[in-house]
Amino acid sequence: MKIAKIYKAALMSGILLLASCAHEEQPKESWLDFSVPNKTELDKWIGVNFLDPYNINVYYIWNQNLVDNNRYLYPPKGDKVQPAMEVVKKIWIDSYSTIGGADFVKKIAPREFVLVGGINLNTNGTVTLGLAEAGQKVTLFQVDNLNKKNRANVTQFIHTIQHEYVHILNQTKPFDEQAWAKLTPTGYTTSWYTAAIATSRNLGFITSYARLSIYEDFAETAATILTSSKAEYDAILASVTDATAKANIKAKEALVVKYYRDAFNIDFYALRDEAQKNTDFVINN
Template identity: 35%
Template sequence: MKLHIITGIFFLLLMGSACKKEKVNLTTPPVGLGGDSTANTLEDIFIHDSLTVPYNIAVYYKWLPGQLDFPYEIVPPKAEKMIPALKALLAVTFRPYNDQTGSTVFLRKYLPKTFKVAGSAQYLSNGSIILGQAEGGTSMVLFEFNNFTTQAKDSNTLKRMGHTMHHEFGHILNQNIVVPPSFKQITPRYTGNWYNIADQEARMDGFITAYAESDPNEDFVEMVASLLIGADNGNDGYDNYEKILADQTDGPGTYGYEAIKAKEAAVVDYFARSWSIDFYALQRKCRRALAAYYQ
């Protein structure tokens, strides 16, 4: 009985301490939910002046819960990478469209209103890598900002980022005006196992990249991006579209070459009919912008 009494007293003391009231300040919202206030940084000012004002785009690089797919090991962008990387993307992807269409109106209308930025890529369990995502035409996720440098020897990083931007913007355009169904009949064999196929093998089969072989929509935007800024050459480098076609297909008259050229014609026709854009003129502007950036 004595043991029971002592145990009971201890339990009551424990409950008393556990139920002790704490004074909580309910007037201050939690951090990240409206309760925090930070001064604008140089990065914030640049984003406001270069993206928010002309294009009505918000850029999120200071992560908040739920903005990215956190089950994956994605690192945040380094603040010092933001301005140089965004300047480069503005120069080699935004400005050519503005020059071709005559103003910022086209991009302001069709670019997503939210950019989310990550420092690294998103690596999937099957060995493939996600370099960008377009989410319903309203948001775009851009990865690998921490790999960016302004040195010409590292230009492949900017080319890959530019490829991602053109790819994802291609999806946005397709979500507004769909690609003609005839496009997917050029090479009707698509596969979910594209990540087991080498780029050069895909090119022999009529796809500009292995990822293009995954789905007709991906096929189309991979063509757009590869035509505008090039694609991975399979040897840790980026080559322009013509060099890839010459080096990694069997040339004119062969299945792979002719299929890719048919897709090129479809892309050019789509931009002309749907958006009144001379795609080859846009391509020349993109290439000049990339060359000028590293001069």
């Protein structure tokens, strides 16, 4: 009987509570803002050159959910965004579209670019120039420091994009990892940043960062060739004094060329030449 009384009391309380709520003043409109912000001229330019043709969005307004909040990072200056993305469009997208076909980047590309104004400094003293995440998002750092008239500066910037895009291509179609791993199996190290580039090249690696893993090695080899003229790349090879190391770098180059041909029907050297032509255009215009 006691349980029945408690239940009855609870039921009556619930009825009273509902009646009370029914008489309270209800909100007449939502506090959420569903309005669409006005597009700036920069937003329209991004839409015409990236979002509409390639389904690639460019985030330059700060969003803490898109970056590592444990780092001291900040958004790019407004007047630096379009020049940076013009470099990306001309040297990366246009080169692949010309050699790989008009739909190549439309089919295989990151769907988001996140732009950061300054450097991304690591605890070991190295600097992260770019990040590719799950083949969908690429973060580019040091956008504020890009100087389109400085070839070395443009080359470093576009090297980051070429490198990260190679990772995306590898996620689509893997390269011959077994063949690659046999070339310089003992040279990989997590302490790659302690070695001078000349030392790394005389161990069979195109850059010191290439020594981190076979995946970074492949991406660095491809990106270095794509951001160098034939003469510049020949000079790199000429600087390698160890015959075995030079042979291994050439063997890696051959695997890159074969990968692009077999996986995507792309002439890698034609792609290199197109990228160099477009780099010249960026610097001279």
